[in-house]
Amino acid sequence: MARFSQPVAGEIRNGMLVVTIDNPPVNALSAEVRAGLMAALDHAERHGDIAGLAVTGAGRIFIGGADIREFGKPPVEPHLPDVLDRIETFAKPVVAAVNGAALGGGSEVALACHGRIAGEKASFGLPEVKLGLIPGAGGTQRLPRLVGRAAAIDMIGSGRSVKPEEAVRLGLADKIAADPVAAAIELARGMAGAPLRRTGALAVPATDTAAVEAAAKKVLSKARGQTAPAEAVRLVKAAGDLSLKAGLAEERATFLRLRDSREAAALRHVFFAERAAGKVEKLDGVAPREVKTVGIVGTGLMGAGIAVATLTAGYRVIGVEQTAEAAAAGAKRIADMLDKTVQSGRLAAASRDECLARLTVAADAGELAPADLVIEAVFDDLAVKTGLFQKLDGIVRQDAILATNTSYLNPDEIAATTAHPKRVVGLHFFSPANIMRLTEVVDCKATAPDVLATALAFAKKLGKLPVVAGVTEGFIGNRIYSAYRREAEFMVEDGAEPEVVDAALEGYGFPMGIFAVNDMAGLEIAWARRKRQAATRDPKERYVEIADRLCEAGRFGRKSGRGWYDYSSGGRAVDPAVTALIEAARAAKGIAPRSFSADEIVTRLLKAMADEGRALLAEGVAARASDIDLVMINGYGFPAHKGGPMFAAGIV
Secondary structure, three states: OEEEEOOEEEEEEOOEEEEEEOOOOOOOEOHHHHHHHHHHHHHHHHOOOOOEEEEEEOOOEEEOOEOHHHOOOOOOOOOHHHHHHHHHOOOOOEEEEEOOEEEOHHHHHHHHOOEEEEEOOOEEEOHHHHHOOOOOOOHHHHHHHHHOHHHHHHHHHHOOEEOHHHHHHHOOOOEEEOOHHHHHHHHHHHHOOOOOOOHHHOOOOOOOHHHHHHHHHHHHHOOOOOHHHHHHHHHHHHOOOOOHHHHHHHHHHHHHHHHOOHHHHHHHHHHHHHHHOOOOHHHOOOOOOOOOEEEEEOOOHHHHHHHHHHHHOOOEEEEEOOOHHHHHHHHHHHHHHHHHHHHOOOOOHHHHHHHHHOEEEEOOHHHHOOOOEEEEOOOOOHHHHHHHHHHHHOOOOOOOEEEEOOOOOOHHHHHHOOOOHHHEEEEEEOOOOOOOOEEEEEOOOOOOHHHHHHHHHHHHHOOOEEEEEOOOOOOOHHHHHHHHHHHHHHHHHHOOOHHHHHHHHHHHOOOOOHHHHHHHHOHHHHHHHHHHHHHHOOOOOOOOOHHHHHHHOOOOEHHHOEOOOEOOOOOOEOOHHHHHHHHHHHHHHOOOOOOOOHHHHHHHHHHHHHHHHHHHHHHOOEOOHHHHHHHHHHHHOOOHHHOOHHHHOOOO
């Protein structure tokens, strides 16, 4: 075996040089990998007995893209575009044996090859837009030459990956093989001596203009002000009009410009933040407990969502309700959610049946005896939750973990009423729990280290993004959201109409403005909390009563057909009755309304979030500013390409 660089080696099989990239954990295209590929090509060029090359990856990944360790550092030769030009113009056939994920530069390597074999576990994706970038080594120019502009816009503009079957159907892969290396060798041998199919020399297939525009519209409709998707669409469209050389030059210039942009910096911040989230220094060397069976008390929308997430992760689930009728309804609710997951394509029908086989929903709390972890998803009332946990003390094993899903209550108070406070932890899921990625893992005062470690491991196995929070009312997300909402209501009372505030937020990149979000969530939950706090509220603090007046009028949001907006016609509409209510509230306080610009609205709301974030950091509730950003992005719709409120404020 020849070694061309530390992570790149090769061996001769049937007259072909099989080049294997072994650069764990993801076979990233580091400088050493790029140099190794160049050296392998040199070797094959010098040896006449080598008829061609097959390029593959060690392990389960072909090439996972750029090496993130090189981000922000001066570029090192050879540059990837030069490597790919060498592959594409090489005199001998080069075939990609795509054994696993080919992402970003990995897909660009495959595109530059003269043939592509997809292993059964392969996938192809160009996800650069998720980092505020576009492919920078030919992806926008070579992909449309193979699959057409409409399909290329869809793939590059969305950043989605395609599986082997779709890759073959699109023309991205030549065939699927159980042994992609053997198939690549065979394909390369068949190419030897014949004119090679060089991707860059192909004409962009004629594509229905309507299909191209439809694909572009779909991508741009989801961009919410992000620059990279629009640039990707522009470059893919240009591939049909420009020579390869001109297209590559335009792509590279765009890539470099985007790489140095604030948007890309924000998305890189989010990328690295996700890798830091859930890391807790005191858990170094602490092993999580084994969890096989999970109990869920309460199978309403939240509990059912948690159950679906837990079942699809492979656990056995025991749901508990107060009556047989409620248990039957809960079981049906879970089954219906699983059916919708199948219909969406996120779950196979056979897996749905396996999930149901691992589900029990009963009216007897005694069924929870074998549970390793019990999650309560009952009404957010302290007496209800403490009573439940005290009851569970006499049912579950002493080593079973008890998790509370409370949004605002103090889990330390819940834990203190139990026989074993050390086994209590917070698992704050976001609704719908089977869809939303964020989970706040609450480290209570008495929580044992291995209990916290178990909660983190469990959340990760569910495919969630766990962020550790200390104990405070609302934890990280709801506490910042409360400050955000409070500032928005101040501006409404001072003269900004709710729809103007929402429009400013949506212009910034939020999918929905705060008042529209409040209507969707339901106004009565926050109202109940405000009523609980009324007795202890500082009378000197400013308090806006408009939301209370809406609730008193039965306006609870979408569910009641009326909230901050009117939904009686099916859509969201400004309601003159709300305008009148707001005007009356201003008049009662003698407030002369003034106008607000979109910039002022956004600036004030971002400052309110960042100020509360600073307090959370000072109190030790949040370990990192980046954790706060992740919570607001994944739980509250803060636009990822803005980096989160702390990043926006320069707090990193």
